Amino acid sequence: MSGAIRVIDHLWNEHTSVIVAARDDILFVPYIGPSLCTADEFDDFRIDPRFFARGIVGGGLDIEVTPALIALPSQGWSGTPGLEVSRDGVLLPLDLRVAETSWDKGIDELCCVLTDATHNVGVEVLLSLKETNVFTIDATVKNLSDGTLAISTAHFNVPVGDHAAEVMTLGGRHAMEAVQQRTPWERARISLENRSGRTSHEQLGVVFAGTSGFTEQTGEVWGVHLAWSGNFRIMCDGVTDTRKTIQIGELLQPNEVVVPPAESYAFPRAVVSYSRNGLSECSQNFHEYIRSRQPHIQRPVVLNTWEAVYFNHDLETLSALATTAAEVGIERFVLDDGWFNGRRNDTAGLGDWYVDESVWPQGLNPIISHVRSLGMEFGLWFEPEMVNPNSDLFRAHPEWALDGALAHPILGRNQLVLDLSRADVREYLFQRIDALLSEYEIAYVKWDHNRPLIGGASHQQTQGFYALLDQLNQRHPNVQFESCASGGGRIDFGVADQVNRFWASDSIDALDRLEIQKGLSTFIPIEMLGGHIGSPTCHTTGRKHALSFRAATALFGWLGVEWNLLTLTDKEKNALQSAIAFYKQNRAFLHSETFVRVDHPDASIDVRGVYSPSGDGLFSVARLHSGPSNHSAPLRFPMLKDAGELTVEVIHLGAPRWALLRALPQWITDSPSTMSGTLLANVGLPMPSLLTESSFLIRFSQAVHS
Ligand code: GLA
Numbered sequence: 103m104s105g106a107i108r109v110i111d112h113l114w115n116e117h118t119s120v121i122v123a124a125r126d127d128i129l130f131v132p133y134i135g136p137s138l139c140t141a142d143e144f145d146d147f148r149i150d151p152r153f154f155a156r157g158i159v160g161g162g163l164d165i166e167v168t169p170a171l172i173a174l175p176s177q178g179w180s181g182t183p184g185l186e187v188s189r190d191g192v193l194l195p196l197d198l199r200v201a202e203t204s205w206d207k208g209i210d211e212l213c214c215v216l217t218d219a220t221h222n223v224g225v226e227v228l229l230s231l232k233e234t235n236v237f238t239i240d241a242t243v244k245n246l247s248d249g250t251l252a253i254s255t256a257h258f259n260v261p262v263g264d265h266a267a268e269v270m271t272l273g274g275r276h277a278m279e280a281v282q283q284r285t286p287w288e289r290a291r292i293s294l295e296n297r298s299g300r301t302s303h304e305q306l307g308v309v310f311a312g313t314s315g316f317t318e319q320t321g322e323v324w325g326v327h328l329a330w331s332g333n334f335r336i337m338c339d340g341v342t343d344t345r346k347t348i349q350i351g352e353l354l355q356p357n358e359v360v361v362p363p364a365e366s367y368a369f370p371r372a373v374v375s376y377s378r379n380g381l382s383e384c385s386q387n388f389h390e391y392i393r394s395r396q397p398h399i400q401r402p403v404v405l406n407t408w409e410a411v412y413f414n415h416d417l418e419t420l421s422a423l424a425t426t427a428a429e430v431g432i433e434r435f436v437l438d439d440g441w442f443n444g445r446r447n448d449t450a451g452l453g454d455w456y457v458d459e460s461v462w463p464q465g466l467n468p469i470i471s472h473v474r475s476l477g478m479e480f481g482l483w484f485e486p487e488m489v490n491p492n493s494d495l496f497r498a499h500p501e502w503a504l505d506g507a508l509a510h511p512i513l514g515r516n517q518l519v520l521d522l523s524r525a526d527v528r529e530y531l532f533q534r535i536d537a538l539l540s541e542y543e544i545a546y547v548k549w550d551h552n553r554p555l556i557g558g559a560s561h562q563q564t565q566g567f568y569a570l571l572d573q574l575n576q577r578h579p580n581v582q583f584e585s586c587a588s589g590g591g592r593i594d595f596g597v598a599d600q601v602n603r604f605w606a607s608d609s610i611d612a613l614d615r616l617e618i619q620k621g622l623s624t625f626i627p628i629e630m631l632g633g634h635i636g637s638p639t640c641h642t643t644g645r646k647h648a649l650s651f652r653a654a655t656a657l658f659g660w661l662g663v664e665w666n667l668l669t670l671t672d673k674e675k676n677a678l679q680s681a682i683a684f685y686k687q688n689r690a691f692l693h694s695e696t697f698v699r700v701d702h703p704d705a706s707i708d709v710r711g712v713y714s715p716s717g718d719g720l721f722s723v724a725r726l727h728s729g730p731s732n733h734s735a736p737l738r739f740p741m742l743k744d745a746g747e748l749t750v751e752v753i754h755l756g757a758p759r760w761a762l763l764r765a766l767p768q769w770i771t772d773s774p775s776t777m778s779g780t781l782l783a784n785v786g787l788p789m790p791s792l793l794t795e796s797s798f799l800i801r802f803s804q805a806v807h808s
Pocket of ligand 1: 408438439483550552586587588589605607608
C-alpha cells in the first residue's frame with residue numbers, strides 16, 4: 103500500500119506557487135501554478151496533502167505511483183526512467199528516497215538529498231522559485247561507491263497542470279528557425295530528440311504546454327526549457343500516469359558519461375515558467391530570468407560584412423564600407439568569415455587562426471585603426487570548434503578531429519569537428535584566440551558552429567565548448583560574444599550565460615524574420631536576438647522588401663545591418679540613417695521594458711511591441727499576407743487598460759505602405775493625438791489597410807497635460 107504524502111515545502115511568490123512533496127520519501131512536485139496565498143497569509147497557509155492522493159484503481163499496481171521528479175521503475179513508474187545508471191555493465195535498480203532537506207535562505211533554494219544506500223548512489227536536488235517567476239531545477243548525481251558509474255539517462259519529470267491540452271514546440275531548419283508548431287496533447291506522448299550535438303535548427307530545447315487554445319494573452323501556459331547546448335530529449339507524457347508531465351534532460355548515449363568514485367554528474371538545469379495569462383507572460387518570465395543573469399549593456403548597432411562582401415576581403419573595399427557605415431550611424435564593424443589563412447572560400451582554412459597575409463599584408467591593424475578612427479568598435483568572426491581537412495592544423499593533427507581517423511569521414515560544409523574534450527585542442531584554440539584578442543583591439547567575437555556533430559560525444563564536446571568560452575570570457579571580460587550556428591542553431595539558456603547576443607537566423611528576409619523572431623522571443627529576450635537590415639532583395643529567399651518593413655522587423659532585436667552599403671542610393675542612405683537613429687533613441691526602452699506579442703484574430707496581422715508599466719509603448723503592426731476581408735479586426739492593446747490618457751503617434755521607418763487608399767481611419771494623422779488607454783485596450787484602433795509584407799509603428803506615451 104502507498105504511504106502518506108508529506109508536503110516538504112511551498113515555494114512561493116506573488117505570481118506562482120510550487121509545491122514540493124514526498125510520498126514514502128519519493129520526491130515529487132505535485133503543483134506548479136497560480137500563487138495560492140498572499141504574502142500576509144503565507145506563514146499560516148497550510149497545504150493539505152490529501153489534494154495529491156488520487157487513490158488506487160484496478161488493473162495496475164497496488165500502490166499509488168508518484169510521478170517522481172526523478173521517476174524510477176523500481177518505484178512503480180512505467181514510463182521512461184528519469185535516471186539509468188550501471189556499474190560493471192549492470193543496470194542498477196535504483197530506489198532514491200529523500201534523506202534530508204534543507205532551505206538556504208540566502209539564495210532561496212531548497213536542497214533535497216536523495217540516496218540509495220543499497221547501490222551507493224546519491225542525488226542532490228536544488229529547487230528554486232526565482233523572483234523573476236521561473237522555477238529552476240538542478241541536480242547532481244554522486245557516485246558514492248568504489249566502482250565507476252555509467253549514466254545513460256538523466257531526466258527531470260516536471261508536472262504541468264493536468265488541464266494542459268496542447269503543446270507548442272519550436273523548430274524548423276537552417277534559415278527558417280523557431281517556427282511554432284502546435285499539437286493536441288491528449289493521452290499521448292509527444293517526444294523531441296536532438297542528436298545533432300548542438301542545440302539545433304530542427305528543434306529548440308523548449309516546450310510550452312497550455313490549456314486548450316491558449317493564446318498570447320489567454321490561457322494557462324507552462325514553459326519548460328533545458329539550459330543546454332548539446333543533445334537533449336523532451337517528452338510530454340500524458341499516458342504513463344494520466345497526469346501531464348514533461349520529462350526533460352540531456353540525451354546521453356551508453357557510456358557517454360562515466361563517473362569515477364566520489365565524483366558526480368550534473369544534470370543541465372531545467373527552467374520552468376508558468377503563466378495564467380497566456381504565452382506572452384510566460385515568455386516575459388523567461389526574459390526577466392535571463393536579464394537578471396546578464397550585465398546590462400548598451401547594444402551597439404552592428405555592421406556585419408558577410409552579405410556585403412562574403413569571402414572577398416580587401417582593405418580598400420572594407421575601409422570604404424566602414425566609412426559609409428560610420429556615416430549611417432553604425433557603432434560596431436564586424437569582419438566576418440574570410441580573414442584567416444587560406445580562407446578564400448568555404449573549402450579551406452578553418453583551424454588556422456592566423457591573419458592571412460596574402461589578403462591582409464599588414465595584418466588587421468589598418469582596418470581596425472580605420473574603424474576605430476571613425477568612432478566604431480571592431481568585431482571578428484571565428485568558428486573555433488571546426489577544422490577543414492584542407493588546413494595546416496588538420497595536416498599537423500588529424501587526430502584532433504572527431505571522425506578524422508575514419509576511412510570515410512562525413513564532412514559538413516567541407517569541415518570536421520575538433521574534439522573539444524581534449525585539453526590540448528582547447529589549449530590550442532585558447533592560445534590562438536587569446537593571441538588575436540590580445541594583439542588587436544577587438545570588442546566582439548561572433549562565434550560560429552556550422553555543422554552538426556555525428557556519432558555522439560556530445561556531452562564532453564558541449565562541456566569542452568563551455569570551458570573554452572568561459573576561459574576566454576575570464577581572460578577578456580570586456581569582449582562580447584555572439585552565439586551563431588549557421589544562424590540560430592545554438593540558442594539556449596546554457597550558452598546564454600556566456601554570450602550577449604544570438605544570431606537568430608541566416609535569413610534576414612523580413613517576412614520570415616517576423617516568424618523566426620516571434621518563435622525565439624517566446625523564451626529569449628529580444629535584445630539578445632541579432633536582427634539585421636539586409637539588402638532590398640534578400641539573399642536567402644530572393645524576396646524584395648521595403649526598407650520600412652526590413653527596419654521595423656530588425657528594430658525588435660539587437661539592431662545590425664548586413665548590406666553592401668557601397669551600393670546605397672542617397673535616398674536609401676538617408677532612410678537607413680533615420681532608421682538607425684530611431685533605434686538609438688528607443689534602444690534603452692526597447693531593451694529593458696516588457697516585450698509582448700499581441701493577440702489579433704486575423705492570422706495575416708502581426709502585432710508585437712514593448713511597453714512599460716506606465717503605459718509608454720512602441721509597437722509594430724505588420725500585414726504578412728492578404729486577408730479575406732476589406733477591414734481587419736481592430737488592434738486591441740489590453741496591456742494599456744490602466745494607462746489613462748495616452749498620446750498616440752504613427753511612425754514609418756520609410757515611406758508609408760497603405761493599400762487601396764481612399765480614406766485612412768481617422769485616428770491615423772500626421773501628428774500625435776490623445777486617446778484613452780481603456781478604449782485602446784477594449785475597443786481597439788481600427789486597423790488601416792496595409793500592403794502585404796509591410797508594417798508601421800505605433801508609439802504610445804503618457805499624455806502631457808498642461
Ligand atoms: C554562417 C553564419 C553566417 C556567416 C557564415 C560565414 O553561415 O550563420 O552569418 O557568418 O557562416 O561563413
